[in-house]
Amino acid sequence: MALEIYHQLGHNAVWNFDSIRDDNTGDGVIISPRHIKRSKIEAYPVNTRNRAIFDPQFFLPREAFKKLTTYEFFPANIANEFETNGFIESHANDCAEACVNFQIENGFRFITIPTRYLPGMPSDFSANLEKIFIRPHITALNSKTNHNQVLLEIIVNQQMINDAEYQRDLLNWLTGLDGIDGIYLILERPSNPKQFQDENTIYNYLRFINAIKLNDMFLVMGYLGLESLVYSIASPDIVTIGTFENTRVFQIDSFAESETDRRGPRPRVYFSKLIQSIDHGLLDAFSRRLDDYNELLDHNGYQVEMFQPEFKWHFTKSAIYKHHLLEFSTQLRNIAELDGRQRFERVTEMINIANDNFRRISEAGIPLDIDSGGNHLNIWLTAMNEFAQDQGWR
Amino acid sequence: MKDKAKEILNYLEGKTPIKTGGQKRVYVVNSKKYGKIAVKIGKFDSEKVLERAKRETETQTKIDSPYFAKVYEFLATDREYIIVEEFIEGETLTKRLTEYSEVKDALDLLNHLIEGLKLLWPRIVHRDLKPDNIIIKSNGNPVIIDLGIARLLDHTSLTLSDQGSGPCTPAYAAIEQLTNRKTDIDWRTDQFALGIITSQLLMKGQHPFDPKYIGNRNSYADNIMSGIYKIEVPKVVSELIKKMLGKEPHQRFRKPEPLIEKLNKISEVL
Structure with missing residues (x-):
């Protein structure tokens, strides 16, 4: 199903x-x-x-x-x-x-x-x-x-x-x-x-x-x-x-408590080719130092809106979230019809591509913190591989 | 009630029981009121034993089905209880285990047993299903006997939680019985025993957890607790049997309906 x-x-x-x-x-x-x-x-x-x-x-x-x-x-x-x-x-x-x-x-x-x-x-x-x-x-x-x-x-x-x-x-x-x-x-x-x-x-x-x-x-x-x-x-x-x-x-x-006094989160932009959301403060460095930056971006109307010079980055801007929902749901839709084994193979491919992209970012001299980096990807892959082995998929 | 019980005991004195075992003996008697009946007499030295016998009869009294013997009366003296029930003519499945090695015959019998047990499930669990507790009547229909340790899931347990294992026959008991995990005991516990019985039917009596058959030095219970078994059954039923023999309850069929559905599907292709 x-x-x-x-x-x-x-x-x-x-x-x-x-x-x-x-x-x-x-x-x-x-x-x-x-x-x-x-x-x-x-x-x-x-x-x-x-x-x-x-x-x-x-x-x-x-x-x-x-x-x-x-x-x-x-x-x-x-x-x-x-x-x-x-x-x-x-x-x-x-x-x-x-x-x-x-x-x-x-x-x-x-x-x-x-x-x-x-x-x-x-x-x-x-x-x-x-x-x-x-x-x-x-x-x-x-x-x-x-x-x-x-x-x-x-x-x-x-x-x-x-x-x-x-x-x-x-x-x-x-x-x-x-x-x-x-x-x-x-x-x-x-x-x-x-x-x-x-x-x-x-x-x-x-x-x-x-x-x-x-x-x-x-x-x-x-x-x-x-x-x-x-x-x-x-x-x-x-x-x-x-x-x-x-x-x-x-x-x-x-x-348990009122959330009204909490500080709003720093706006982050979802990159489907990284399977990660990146702190918006890093975007200028990305654009200056990554040759293939344009290829890394997810192109949609919300991305265009966010990347206008007059865009005010703030956690209350709906474009940031709608962009995330659009790009991430597309990734999920792409595997929705597949069976477990095929999903495993497809998500593994996605992770491998994201790992390559993170490598390029690193080679471009842009260190990323734990919340913007790709540390999670190999951890996910390890868990997936073990599960796939149990299922006889690898 | 005690007077009537004493009267029955006096009547049976000197007569030969058809079966004896532990604290129990069974007589067959022709009664004017009920016809041919079985009179089961058991000694009790604690309220727990008496309560268990009472529960057995309560359970059976509530069920009116050809798959179970009818209970007519329950009586007790200070030391013994008496269960008067319908006598079932036939042989135990133990004696006829080798007659069901054709898949169709084995699955037909399994289907009948499930149909009968569905009258108990999910509220009541038999907990002691084994070939000795299944009588095959002359028309081939099975009758399930000995609900002595059947458990109503909403009744207080009669076994202490810190006991090593709950009441059961170890060679047919699921892991949750062997380890006395009471809250895990439900109809899936009976399903496990049915899985063993069905394997035996298909393998001419061979028990799938038999250490000699497997080739190890464990006991039956050790093999059950480790999930070690060997089945040599036709491919068409191997998945079904494996699911029924799932080591943990969550690895077996969750409800009787999918099990029955699977059985029907197999029967269609036979």
């Missing part, structure tokens, strides 16, 4: 909708109630909602920040003082019923059973999630005569995935749950450096994705950055792309 691309919505979701409409960069959206009021979602066109996935974002159920306050079924809203046992006893069923009703009434593509954020490797991970959200939601769903397919949301971290027994237990549990059709998987990783640089974890994530797919479960992968190219070889059904970094890397802090 072809790989679908969904936009992970966050701030300025209007850019995502523009990008999908104007540049065909996505097949649907994952709605973020943290950033979008309930009334606004209910006003989306029916066909948008029918293609959308609603992520309830119950990650930190104790406090409802920002727009989450507009959802009466958010745990902290439904229970005045959220406390886990009290919630399970008195509110979990009402919360689940309202959350399910909201999703059915809006006609979203799937019903998403929410998750909470549990760091480390809790021994009661599955029991905790079953009690607080999963069983109440499945009970609510069982009372409905008709509903769309059900996704279970889950956040998996590096410790969980790199511990063989914990990973095994997670898989046995997830694949044994009755009443769900698929997984909405969030893989936690550090946001620094900007590209994920841990081959062991990437390899174990690939194995985890593959194991879920071997169980014929629908798999949506949320909060992904450029590493979605790597994960695509394990054949998930939907990968996500996003505008701001907090939609490309899952950061629990984004759900």
Whole structure:
């Protein structure tokens, strides 16, 4: 089945909708109630909602920040003082019923059973999630005569995935749950450096994705950055792309505090032939010192706009993000119809080309820091090669 | 209830049981009320044993199917429990294992067993499927017996978590039973045992985890826990068997339906 691309919505979701409409960069959206009021979602066109996935974002159920306050079924809203046992006893069923009703009434593509954020490797991970959200939601769903397919949301971290027994237990549990059709998987990783640089974890994530797919479960992968190219070889059904970094890397802090006081990120330009976003401050050096600079660029209307002398580089400029969405989604579209093995071969080619380009940049005397450089590429390739070997592809 | 139980025990005194084993004995009796019946008597020295026997009968009482024996009564004295159930005429599959080496015959039997077990799954897991617990009636239809350790997944477990392994027959137990990982036990545990039984049918009784057959010095359980087995089955069914014998539950069929679908597909090409 072809790989679908969904936009992970966050701030300025209007850019995502523009990008999908104007540049065909996505097949649907994952709605973020943290950033979008309930009334606004209910006003989306029916066909948008029918293609959308609603992520309830119950990650930190104790406090409802920002727009989450507009959802009466958010745990902290439904229970005045959220406390886990009290919630399970008195509110979990009402919360689940309202959350399910909201999703059915809006006609979203799937019903998403929410998750909470549990760091480390809790021994009661599955029991905790079953009690607080999963069983109440499945009970609510069982009372409905008709509903769309059900996704279970889950956040998996590096410790969980790199511990063989914990990973095994997670898989046995997830694949044994009755009443769900698929997984909405969030893989936690550090946001620094900007590209994920841990081959062991990437390899174990690939194995985890593959194991879920071997169980014929629908798999949506949320909060992904450029590493979605790597994960695509394990054949998930939907990968996500996003505008701001907090939609490309899952950061629990984004759900714990107000983001208004944070400094905006330095604008970076995506180069598909480098599979990396480059700090805009380096572009002058690139243009002066790289003979084939023009070939390195991705030529589109947004690039033209950004490279006008009067363009004011600022993280609030939509062209920077729309350029990223256009170029990166094109790369994903180019492998969407391929099978896992063919994707592995194609992404390997892309990485090899990017490595050559980074070599030329280095030879031109332009040292790049860890966030603009190509360190991640061989790390990704190592993980991909190991996975490919397991699959008998090499 | 105790008086009736004592009455039955008195009646059976001096009679020869058709089967004895451990703390259990089974008699065949002609009853005016039920016709030919099996009377299973077991000694108990703890509430746990009694509770397990009660659960067995509860499970069977709820199922009205030709794939399971009907339970008529459950009685107990202070030391013994009595299960009065339908007597199944036939032979155990153990005695007829070599009669199913044709793929079609083996898959037909597997299909029947799944059809019966679907009445238990997913809420109840048999946990002790093996050729000794399958009776083949004279018309060829199987009856699944001995739900003594069947587990209702929403019931409290009767086994302590720190025990090495849960109740099972080791040569037919999946890794999650052998290592007593209770939360991993579900219908896929029965699927694993069915995988072994199907392999035996296709290999004229040869157990795929048999150390002698494999050529190592492990025990059956060691081989199961290491995922070491050998199957010599026709290619058309090897993928199916391998999936059923997945070492971990997540490596087996997730739901009965895809397993049945795969079985049907194979049957179509035979």
